[in-house]
Amino acid sequence: MRGLLSLLVVIVVLGVGVAFALDNxxxxxxxxxxxQLAPRSLGIWVLAAFLFGSLFGLLCSAGLFLRVKKSEYxxxxxxxxSEKELDHLRPSKENxxx
Numbered sequence: 001m002r003g004l005l006s007l008l009v010v011i012v013v014l015g016v017g018v019a020f021a022l023d024n025x026x027x028x029x030x031x032x033x034x035x036q037l038a039p040r041s042l043g044i045w046v047l048a049a050f051l052f053g054s055l056f057g058l059l060c061s062a063g064l065f066l067r068v069k070k071s072e073y074x075x076x077x078x079x080x081x082s083e084k085e086l087d088h089l090r091p092s093k094e095n096x097x098x
Contacts (some may be wrong), residue, residue, distance in 0.1 A: 017047050017050075020043050020046070020047065021041065021043030021044055021047055022043065023043065024041060024042040024043035024046070025041045025042075025043065026041065026042045027039040027040065027041060027042075028040065028041070028042050028045055030045060
């Protein structure tokens with residue numbers, strides 16, 4: 001269900017992006033410091049900036065995500081070790097009945 005919802009969101013975002021690009025066809029030349037880029041439609045430049053920003057955000061959050069996953073793995077490992085020690089310290093049912 002979650003995959004279907006994600007696919008639906010992607011399709012809607014792509015549709016809005018295409019509609020935006022088609023409605024904003026004015027040619028704009030972009031100059032980034034000393035780099036002069038060829039004129040493209042305003043919609044393309046805005047969508048490119050949105051895409052670049054989204055990818056940059058994902059890249060920046062990847063480090064935090066990996067750190068959280070590493071911490072989660074460490075906590076799960078410590079929990080398993082603690083449970084193993086606790087099971088070792090508890091008297092077994094067989095020993096308690098005798």
